[in-house]
Amino acid sequence: MSKERFEELRRQLDAVNLEILEVLNRRAELVQEIGQMKSGKGTERFDPIREKEMLDLVVDANEGPFPSDTIRHLFKQIFQASLGLQEEEKKSLLISRKNQATDTVVQVGKLLIGGGNAPALIGGPCSVETVNQMNAVASHLSGEGIHLLRGGAYKPRTSPYDFQGLGVEGLRILSETAKRHGMTCVSEIVRPDDVAMACEYLDVIQIGARNMQNFELLKEAGSVKKPILLKRGLSATIEELLYAAEYIAARGNNQIILCERGIRTYEKATRNTLDISAVPILKQESHLPVVVDVSHSTGRKDIMFPIAKAALAVGADGLIIETHNEPAVALSDAKQQLDLHQFSTLLNQLRESGYLKDTVKAK
Numbered sequence: 001m002s003k004e005r006f007e008e009l010r011r012q013l014d015a016v017n018l019e020i021l022e023v024l025n026r027r028a029e030l031v032q033e034i035g036q037m038k039s040g041k042g043t044e045r046f047d048p049i050r051e052k053e054m055l056d057l058v059v060d061a062n063e064g065p066f067p068s069d070t071i072r073h074l075f076k077q078i079f080q081a082s083l084g085l086q087e088e089e090k091k092s093l094l095i096s097r098k099n100q101a102t103d104t105v106v107q108v109g110k111l112l113i114g115g116g117n118a119p120a121l122i123g124g125p126c127s128v129e130t131v132n133q134m135n136a137v138a139s140h141l142s143g144e145g146i147h148l149l150r151g152g153a154y155k156p157r158t159s160p161y162d163f164q165g166l167g168v169e170g171l172r173i174l175s176e177t178a179k180r181h182g183m184t185c186v187s188e189i190v191r192p193d194d195v196a197m198a199c200e201y202l203d204v205i206q207i208g209a210r211n212m213q214n215f216e217l218l219k220e221a222g223s224v225k226k227p228i229l230l231k232r233g234l235s236a237t238i239e240e241l242l243y244a245a246e247y248i249a250a251r252g253n254n255q256i257i258l259c260e261r262g263i264r265t266y267e268k269a270t271r272n273t274l275d276i277s278a279v280p281i282l283k284q285e286s287h288l289p290v291v292v293d294v295s296h297s298t299g300r301k302d303i304m305f306p307i308a309k310a311a312l313a314v315g316a317d318g319l320i321i322e323t324h325n326e327p328a329v330a331l332s333d334a335k336q337q338l339d340l341h342q343f344s345t346l347l348n349q350l351r352e353s354g355y356l357k358d359t360v361k362a363k
């Protein structure tokens, strides 16, 4: 072969390389767009069935000289790199630790949640029922040094025949009770249209487990200036929880508290299965504070102390502890709510075990 022909072949190869490059990047752009659609829907990026279909298609069309195995190998490499590209997108999430190395600290009144501050305790009944009930609970909790009072006013219940909450009247009772006792308050909102109204009553707006992927609600929560307590859905992956938080952050509200509240598994000994590993993973992946709802995750009072200790031991920034003045007659979640004495006992146990240093002062 002449030297000229050799050089000519190399020139052609250079040109083909540039064509391949252009085609590869065109493909990469399509992959990125698909990746964004998948993350919006919370779909798994890796799709082996789709990859097999594509491999079959190219192998069928292959006329050589590359053997089919080589073609398979090359395309598998392209799929791998494409997945990597879709993962890259995750790194740029606003709520990602890669985007912000320092912890976000959410301030609610004088309570600082996250950033290594003392664990924040959120107490109060499952549902707001009466003024007297809320007064009894708030009086006890504020006496124990608890700053953030919870109470459900809009209750997404499994059965339509169960107590559905007092609605806006419940928010009003909660808000007035909290103010009366020098506390702040948090409650769940279920409709996007109610978010603005709720801001008048609440210091923190909760988005509950059943609404974690109510994207319109998330967007609305993102457009107000209130801290948002975002609970993990009962069957949601950690990644889906993070994307739900991103919906809020993407609209401009970065005051988000993540909440692990147990997930649905086959285990029946507890109401839900507390995914304890979610806490350090969430804190590793995101700069947002993470609290654990020890009441919903367990659904039982007898293991609350070890579970609360475990949550704080793995780095939770706070705990949600359902507390009622008369749990036996509570209109919802009667079984899992602590009475006022049990709440104080749990607090003392946590204090004595050294997990609550600086959080609340003994009376």
Ligand SMILES: O=C(O)C(=O)C[C@]1(C(=O)O)C=C[C@@H](O)C=C1
Pocket: 031, 034, 035, 045, 046, 047, 048, 050, 051, 054, 078, 079, 082, 083
């Ligand atoms: O088609 C998809 O669902 C994609 O995400 C694109 C793509 C690809 O590179 O072709 C990427 C990863 C999946 O495992 C399968 C396919």
